[in-house]
Amino acid sequence: MPRQVTESVRKDPPLEAWFAHADFAAAFVVLAGLLARLRNAYGTFLNPDEALHFRLANQTSLLLAYKQSLTAAHPPLLVVLLYFWRDLGTSELWLRLPSVIAGTIFCWALYKWLAQADGRLTGFIAVVLVSLLPPIVGLTAEIRQYALLLAFLAYTVYFLDRAFAEKSTRLMVLSSFFLYLSMSVHYSAFLFAIALGIYGLWRIFAERPPSNLISAWGFGQALGVGLAALLYKVQLSHLGIGDSRTVARGFISDFFLRRSYYDPAHDNPLWFVGHSFGVFQYFFGQLAVGDVCGALFLVGVGSLLRHRGMTKKGALWVALQLALPFVVACIASFFHVYPYGGTRELAFLVMPAVGGVSVALAQMAGGNWVRGVALCLLLLVLCLIFGKPRQPRMDRADQSRGQMAAAMEYLRRNVPPASLIFVDYQTDLILGHYLCRQLPIVGDDSLPGFESFSCGGYRVVSANYKTWMYSDSNFVTEWNWMVRTYRPPPGEKVWNFQCGWGIKLADELRSEFPEFRDLQVASFGSNIQIFPLTVGQPMPHESRP
16 A cells, blocks of 8 residues: 655744645646756757658658558557647647647656655655756657657556555556557557556455456456557567567667667676666766666665565555566566667656655655755756766757758758759758658658658658768768769769768768868758769769678
């Protein structure tokens, strides 16, 4: 049963008396988190992943949007939502607003769950952290699945605990419903569902709840397995075929996150489990603070197992909810199913990670609100001052919407109509969004290795997704192949447009090859570059076969 917390307002000092109104204080923090997310979402152009999600949804029919969603590495719910949402507007802020709203709802749901499970001080510390930590704010203010995932999972756990405590089949059905939503938005929810399944079984055998509650839980689990099987059959089984050893691993592990999968040829199992600290480093945005928080998590789980101020069973339930998702995620990486470490793909671990740290801080404060909130704010300030965002990223000034507007104006003034624009895949996603003015794009991938589309009077030729970004190591080869494939006439000027993460192609070409020493480049911040090349001009030897 959840611990019941009683707090005396009469004997508290004024500041602590204010914290006695925990729900009001938490709502104030959630509002601050909403403002932080709105600021993060406003005024910047879409990054490549955001542009990809919009392109999948930006179709002429719902059926086409659904079919396009099957080509991505995520379930279709976000794409379906964006399909309808875009009818009301296509500004960057508007397209990010569902994530902003869901991220804010997640903060409140996490507070309610932890306040119910371990006391209001623990819940309040957690809501401060998830509302204001920059990496979590960023994750939940972009056109991605993570904000929806976290909101759905938080309510899954909240209603599950209430269902067991109140013996309510209605709440159990509600918990299952939110679990299905989470599974329909991100495949990492499958791992969380496994952890919750183990937790539910353990609790059923320990508490022997009424048969109608067991039936509701069992039926919900069966439907969840059916949904997972359906998603696997229609989408997941088709991703990465021929690219790697396993279907689930293949789509991403051959292109990035390679070291986030356990490899017996290079990894010691015990050291690999230490990737857990990378999870905390990512969420808290600071290496040393992340390591400290990883240790605090262990302290928090350990204090629960010592039955800190709670019944033996109540403490065990909270400890299981915090620890099991980490255990399942780590085992999944050992079997090459899912990455494990400091990466956004593990966003579903935000709840147990921040929850465990909050339990530890509340324990260190001895239940005193002033000390507990002071420790929490100290942790937050250290992350804000000394935090270093993980790659890939763009500085806010470089990602300014004004930089993209200036680049589009330059292109329209200096690049003649009907010109050929040559781009890598991440640029294709962003350029298509702005050059085509958010209209649906009809692509052509009939020629091997390249994709193309036309809009705004220009023809854009792009590498496919396997060539995410051009660099000095692959550009010459891709250029020569493009010339042989599309056969632009000698002497024609082809414009190279590059934008997105890690943009440095022009600088690399000028420094590595004499043929490009006089390359004329127009730059708009550090993440947008435009430069022309002429078909038939002297080129260096191909850097790879």
